[in-house]
Amino acid sequence: MHTTLEGVQQSATPAIRGPLQVYVVVFALGLTLAAPTRLGQAVAGLCFLGLTIDAVGVGPLRWLGVPVFFLAPGLAVVLVTAPGAVLYELGPLTVTDTGLQTALDTTVRSLATLSILAYLIASTPVSTVVLTLRKAGLPNVLVELFLYVYRAIATVMAEAERMHTAATARVGFGNRRATLRTMKLLASALFVRTIDRVEALDESLRARCYDGEPPAQAHVESEGYGYALGVLVLLVGVHLL
Known part of the structure; x- marks a missing residue:
């Protein structure tokens, strides 16, 4: 039996509900995209990954493999095409320090935003x-x-x-x-x-x-103001470090 997205949403038990959930996700996305370091992005990703698991369990997370699968080739291209100091060579392919840093930044930022959007998509009708x-x-x-x-x-x-x-x-x-x-x-x-x-x-x-x-x-009435405040305070605090 196939698990549908609508079915997952109906059975979800998110800690934050209603319009408040949408506002928190939008604010978190803005903070994550503007975060100057990978630490802030990683914390946001892990935070919303935990919220998603709490709301719908681990099973639906396998759907994240689809966007990650399409993201991986682009990251590989960035890794071997960016100019900079050479770190590793394998035939015609060259990994540079700039390419490695760009690929890491893109990976962390992309996974963090995917985690935030996964929480919204999987638990919000x-x-x-x-x-x-x-x-x-x-x-x-x-x-x-x-x-x-x-x-x-x-x-x-x-x-x-x-x-x-x-x-x-x-x-x-x-x-x-x-x-x-x-x-x-x-x-x-x-x-x-x-x-x-x-x-x-x-x-x-x-x-x-x-x-x-x-x-x-x-x-739908908003619920979970305490959880929302805690998440936002955490993200803002990490962002200001």
């Missing part, structure tokens, strides 16, 4: 996020864009889950060689299937006469 964004005065076109991106993320997760289950059933991860071959096939097929599913989503919205108004009416 989309209706709560949409209502919060609308109350904050965000233009409808941006709210609509968020809905499309959200559905695309959910589609990627669902497709990756199905394809991984199918590959496992066919012993696609039996050894290292088979694993590499299977991962290569899954990556290419996942991209194509995701595009097809997103196009189908767009067609279904048009068929239902979607006019740009987000379908979100439920109201």
Whole structure:
């Protein structure tokens, strides 16, 4: 049985709930992106990783493997193309001090932001996020864009889950060689299937006469002010070190 994103959200028990959860995530993202050191970014990532595990458990975290898988090639390119003092050479590939520092900075910052967004996506119903964004005065076109991106993320997760289950059933991860071959096939097929599913989503919205108004009416009260204050104080404190 496949685990859907909506199912995880419905069963989640986050310490911070409602619009407050969205505000905390947005503020934490801003602090993480502006953090001058990797320490602040790492602390933010670990903090929200813990909040995610507390809310939904460890299982859904495997979905983070999808963005990490696509992030890794870019980091490898940065590692061997940045100019600077040579640290290591392997044939035509050269690792420099600048490339290593840039790759480390990008890795920590990316993983931290992924952890924060994972907490929001895994434990917050989309209706709560949409209502919060609308109350904050965000233009409808941006709210609509968020809905499309959200559905695309959910589609990627669902497709990756199905394809991984199918590959496992066919012993696609039996050894290292088979694993590499299977991962290569899954990556290419996942991209194509995701595009097809997103196009189908767009067609279904048009068929239902979607006019740009987000379908979100439920109201949720904010909870967990103490946890929110503790998280923000921790992040600001590390940021000021």
